[in-house]
Amino acid sequence: MKKKWRELPIAVGMLAPSAVILGLFVVYPLVRAIQLGHLRCDATGKRCRDGGWGQYIDVFRSNEFQHALANTARLALMTVPIGLALGVGLAVLADKQIRGIGFFRTVFSSTVATSVAVASLIWFVLLQPEIGVLPNLFHGIIPSLKQPGLLRDPATALPAVALSSIWASLGFTFIVITAALQGIPRELYESAYVDGAGGWMRFSNVTLPMLGPTILFTSVVLTTRAFQSYAEVALLTGGGPDPQRPTQTLPYLIYGQNSLVKNDIGLKSAAAVLLFFVLLVLAFVQFRGLDKRVHYGS
């Protein structure tokens, strides 16, 4: 009991730097944004009054928010399953002790070195109809690559953003799943083999269940990334093409160049808090839904 209090001053001193930074730039913004989200401002954005909690409901139900939410969900529905499937597929494919496998592992991990901005600019130029390599190589097979171009066609703009983001995340997914694969005890495979389980049986009865926690973790990370997609939208499409704006994601609605709420601190805060809320709900649902099916081993 005495010791407990004796070490308090030094503990406070050691925790202070982190506590000040996290308090000022993480906790305070959270609390303050929730307060600011109540503010209802006039057109100039200068005069504001308290609009109460009702503003959150209004913002959530607004067409702009619903549209951006739907776009973001669509993006996640493309990037998460495809990203996971590719990550697991590549990791399993490269999980063999054969010559030169180190080279292939490095290649599959390589996109981890690209930032979202770099990956987006790579795909921006790659898909550019006039000088991009892909449209000019393949427009014979897929005419819309050139006319009007994937990023300018409302039907393909969002899948094109998803393509860039799946590619950019592939290195991360591959590394995490490869590490998890290597942690699976080899005896499990051996006993499955002895029991006469074929390749597919071993994959679905040993590999997939043992990868459960990692797949859960990766899917939460990929979903979060989709709901945080800002740089790829800013650099690839600017939320367009107009007027449908199929790539206007929630973060871009809040922070984009031509954002409607740019100068309205009340609406901007409310939308940001709602985005946080959506992320919390999604993480919660994923953990609850998948946790039951996930096998954590011993």
Next chain:
Amino acid sequence: MAADTGATERLHGARKVGRYALLIFIAFLVLFPIYATLMQALKSGPDAIKNPQSILPINFTLDTLRAAWRIGDLGRLLLNSLFVAVLVTIGVIITSLLAAYAFAFLDFPGKGPIFVCFLATLLVPVELTVVVNQRTVDSFGWINSYQGLIVPLLATTFGIFLVRQVFLTVPKELREAAALDGVGHFRFLLEVATPLCRPTLGALALFTFLGTWNQYLWPSAIITDDAHRTIQIGLERLKTGDFDKFNLVTAGTVIAALPIFAVLIAFQRQLVRGLTAGAVKG
């Protein structure tokens, strides 16, 4: 094909050839965007318009890379990013070591609840905090400054958690023995505890560096002048509407990506350790 995980059987003959063919094909697909970008960056402006489909290194020139370097002022952008990322990395290592030490080796009232409060901050995304942090930093007069880019990032719960996990594996007796010998907390932290978690610190440093280097939303929210722009938000300036300038963007992208490729090739082990640290159960 993809299903036969487990190295219990060896691959032979046709299956081995098939496996290699598949690996090579996928490696080609994954690398293609990087390769095509590199080839594009090595074309001159007029050549890029005349032969947009060409992806072989013919007529290659360094002119475009040089022009992008000059027009985009990329040297300045890279130095800004480097400066910010290095300082943030050093800061995060220090704050993480200190806080992790308090949580792992010290006993004080309210330790459990305080740790949970720290952990809870992990949930708050940057997309939420930018709204208010922009105003906070503005009120400090830190818009368009290095302080604005650096100070808000100087502590992370991820770092504290990671280091604490290693500290918890250090036997209590070691600290008690040191205390009997009159070794104070700071000396113990510096001379015993820190060296023990060197591999984890390596991973944390790499991760913090990359995370800071790759940031986009925060710098774009508080930086509007050329003097403090980082490479991630500065590249966009090369994105003009002129077709003959398009491969300037490509060249800039190549220059921006190269340092990170070099860093990652040098620190592959730390990267894997850091990425997988988040995935372990617990």
